[in-house]
Amino acid sequence: MSVRQPQRILEVESLRVEYRLRRSIVPAVDGVDLSVGGGERVGVVGESGSGKSTLAFSIMRLVRPPGVIAGGSIRLHGADLTTLSENEMIGVRGSEMAMIYQDPLTYLNPVLRVGDQIAESLISHRRLERREARNEAIRLLERLHLPSPRSIAEAFPHQLSGGQRQRIIIGIAIACRPKLLIADEPTTALDVTVQAEILKLIDELVVELGMSLLLISHDLAIVAALCERVYVMYAGRFVETGPIESVYRAPKHPYTEALLGASVTLLEPRSRFRTIPGAPPDLAHLRSGCRFADRCPLRMDICAQYPPAFPVGSNWTASCWVHADARTDESPRVSRPR
Amino acid sequence: MHAPMSLLELVDLVKEFPAPAGLLQPRHGVVRAVNHVSLQVEQRETVGVVGESGSGKTTLARLALHLIDPTRGHVRFLGRSLENLSAGELRALRAHMAIIFQDPYASLNPRQHVDYILGRPFDLHTRLSRREIRRKVLNLLDRVGLSPAVDFARKFPHQLSGGQRQRVAIGRAVALEPKLIVADEPVSSLDVSVRAQILNLLRDLQSDLGGSYLFISHDLSVVHSISDRVAVMYEGEIVEEGRAPDVFLNPAHPYTQLLVASIPEHLKERRVDFVAGKGDAIGAKDPQGCIFRLRCPYAMPRCSEAEPPLLNAGEGHSARCFLLEETLPPANWVLTRAWTDATGSGEPPV
Numbered sequence: 267m268s269v270r271q272p273q274r275i276l277e278v279e280s281l282r283v284e285y286r287l288r289r290s291i292v293p294a295v296d297g298v299d300l301s302v303g304g305g306e307r308v309g310v311v312g313e314s315g316s317g318k319s320t321l322a323f324s325i326m327r328l329v330r331p332p333g334v335i336a337g338g339s340i341r342l343h344g345a346d347l348t349t350l351s352e353n354e355m356i357g358v359r360g361s362e363m364a365m366i367y368q369d370p371l372t373y374l375n376p377v378l379r380v381g382d383q384i385a386e387s388l389i390s391h392r393r394l395e396r397r398e399a400r401n402e403a404i405r406l407l408e409r410l411h412l413p414s415p416r417s418i419a420e421a422f423p424h425q426l427s428g429g430q431r432q433r434i435i436i437g438i439a440i441a442c443r444p445k446l447l448i449a450d451e452p453t454t455a456l457d458v459t460v461q462a463e464i465l466k467l468i469d470e471l472v473v474e475l476g477m478s479l480l481l482i483s484h485d486l487a488i489v490a491a492l493c494e495r496v497y498v499m500y501a502g503r504f505v506e507t508g509p510i511e512s513v514y515r516a517p518k519h520p521y522t523e524a525l526l527g528a529s530v531t532l533l534e535p536r537s538r539f540r541t542i543p544g545a546p547p548d549l550a551h552l553r554s555g556c557r558f559a560d561r562c563p564l565r566m567d568i569c570a571q572y573p574p575a576f577p578v579g580s581n582w583t584a585s586c587w588v589h590a591d592a593r594t595d596e597s598p599r600v601s602r603p604r
Numbered sequence: 605m606h607a608p609m610s611l612l613e614l615v616d617l618v619k620e621f622p623a624p625a626g627l628l629q630p631r632h633g634v635v636r637a638v639n640h641v642s643l644q645v646e647q648r649e650t651v652g653v654v655g656e657s658g659s660g661k662t663t664l665a666r667l668a669l670h671l672i673d674p675t676r677g678h679v680r681f682l683g684r685s686l687e688n689l690s691a692g693e694l695r696a697l698r699a700h701m702a703i704i705f706q707d708p709y710a711s712l713n714p715r716q717h718v719d720y721i722l723g724r725p726f727d728l729h730t731r732l733s734r735r736e737i738r739r740k741v742l743n744l745l746d747r748v749g750l751s752p753a754v755d756f757a758r759k760f761p762h763q764l765s766g767g768q769r770q771r772v773a774i775g776r777a778v779a780l781e782p783k784l785i786v787a788d789e790p791v792s793s794l795d796v797s798v799r800a801q802i803l804n805l806l807r808d809l810q811s812d813l814g815g816s817y818l819f820i821s822h823d824l825s826v827v828h829s830i831s832d833r834v835a836v837m838y839e840g841e842i843v844e845e846g847r848a849p850d851v852f853l854n855p856a857h858p859y860t861q862l863l864v865a866s867i868p869e870h871l872k873e874r875r876v877d878f879v880a881g882k883g884d885a886i887g888a889k890d891p892q893g894c895i896f897r898l899r900c901p902y903a904m905p906r907c908s909e910a911e912p913p914l915l916n917a918g919e920g921h922s923a924r925c926f927l928l929e930e931t932l933p934p935a936n937w938v939l940t941r942a943w944t945d946a947t948g949s950g951e952p953p954v
Contacts, residue, residue, distance in 0.1 A: 485868075
């Protein structure tokens with residue numbers, strides 16, 4: 267990887283995204299701060315309903331009503347995306363940042379040949395001639411390790427396998443060499459061997475094109491495979507963020523601890539799985555205070571107030587009152603709940 | 605019949621389906637979803653079946669319960685061949701078998717209350733009174749962790765979360781305390797924390813009720829944790845079989861090695877050491893020879909001449925690979941991570 271540029275590509279501050287339903291307002295993302303540096307790979311992990319996909323779509327300004335960006339800022343290279351018009355956003359999407367989606371079939375046009383779909387983004391963003399764009403698309407298909415790129419370019423999406431379609435989506439995303447790549451569960455629908463190939467491809471491309479990566483996933487291992495820093499999301503907020511190594515080895519937030527405890531890995535089978543009692547809160551009827559408190563083995567009285575992000579190490583914070591008094595380097599690891 | 609009888613015996617099963625005709629190529633012929641599969645499940649044992657989509661594992665699950673007829677081969681349950689039974693005999697035997705499906709949204713009737721769903725097995729297979737059934741149902745709800753049971757009894761499936769629905773499906777499966785439960789991807793649609801609860805529940809029910817599981821999943825980590833023995837399926841065949849730790853920690857078949865190497869672990873020395881197979885193996889199939897050879901980094905001339913049988917790879921461990929017969933397997937052949945660690949490029953060492 268090239269030398270890390272000091273400046274931040276993406277800075278999200280106090281972002282709030284609401285789904286305004288008839289009877290209630292659901293704050294799916296509720297006061298989230300996130301930054302991605304140049305060339306940095308950052309992951310967001312959370313379970314379903316935690317708001318991680320809403321976050322990704324908001325950054326692309328692709329949340330649709332009843333979803334609304336209700337507050338905060340999203341700065342890309344310093345420019346606040348929340349203030350741009352839809353036309354201006356079209357110029358940003360694809361050329362400065364691009365997204366890979368969970369379900370490639372939904373995001374490919376079923377009646378257009380995939381070569382044309384890649385060419386389209388080259389024509390609109392890089393103003394290439396159609397012929398040039400098509401050739402460039404074929405070069406790109408080759409780069410994506412697709413066998414016989416010329417015939418693939420002529421294919422329609424339904425003629426391709428799941429892994430091939432995801433490669434096409436990746437091709438469309440990187441066609442205009444964006445600085446930031448957002449990947450929302452890019453391998454969820456794929457078989458493990460295909461997943462491994464796609465992750466490897468993303469890894470290569472990020473290095474080769476010097477992109478920054480924001481990877482959204484429910485799978486802790488996938489985030490660890492590609493990223494260097496992680497945000498752990500729970501009920502619309504980040505509860506812990508830090509370098510992957512640190513967070514996974516010695517999680518400081520009880521939720522992170524519980525999530526790691528509940529997941530299984532191949533090399534460490536378990537005869538008994540640790541579970542998290544209860545269920546995440548209903549976002550439409552939130553009480554104040556820590557959102558994990560009802561399920562937390564370490565709950566204290568003070569948890570009735572929402573904890574700020576306490577520093578627990580270098581570049582490492584946890585939003586848990588357990589760390590209120592602890593000094594940075596030696597704050598305790600949260601004890602294993604029984 | 606000799607001493608301990610297997611609970612379930614799949615004997616040389618073959619299942620063919622008519623090949624789908626393409627839009628432009630109306631084709632005749634068949635797709636062989638399950639190809640000469642033999643597998644036993646003993647009492648109180650959990651046998652895991654892993655494989656990717658299209659490997660035939662779901663077809664195998666349906667064959668095991670005789671929900672579909674095999675094209676060839678036999679299914680024996682407690683020593684009796686299911687295909688020879690009359691409808692009545694089969695129904696009686698069915699009380700000892702149950703299935704849990706992947707999608708608890710699709711497997712529960714949306715118009716039936718939970719108590720009706722859980723009462724059905726008793727209606728069909730027992731002569732219990734309404735009142736006794738009611739008591740059984742409330743018991744079941746408690747047993748699968750849905751309490752207060754009275755509240756859950758009157759709910760519709762759509763009023764439950766995914767995890768709760770799967771608990772209902774499990775409750776229905778264990779209602780009659782069956783000897784065999786076939787679980788087809790039972791936790792694949794669930795979040796990590798819910799998945800852990802359901803796996804614990806399946807474990808507890810097994811130690812309480814003493815049943816066996818045929819546990820089908822694409823998730824190697826889950827299968828490793830829950831199974832005593834494991835069969836790895838590829839293109840309709842079992843390519844490797846053995847005790848779970850032997851298969852996953854010391855895989856003998858190159859396909860199993862590829863699978864294992866494809867799983868990202870939480871923390872690893874190298875960031876990405878994923879293995880590339882030889883492309884998406886589309887249509888990479890040959891009537892002769894080993895089914896994996898076109899993707900296999902160790903393919904030898906003989907691999908295209910004949911199909912390898914299941915060869916011994918250790919005690920109770922076998923794999924369909926000729927390498928097991930070679931006197932000197934490639935130096936680091938058994939080391940799963942060898943493909944990438946040796947070269948760092950994803951190219952297999954040759």
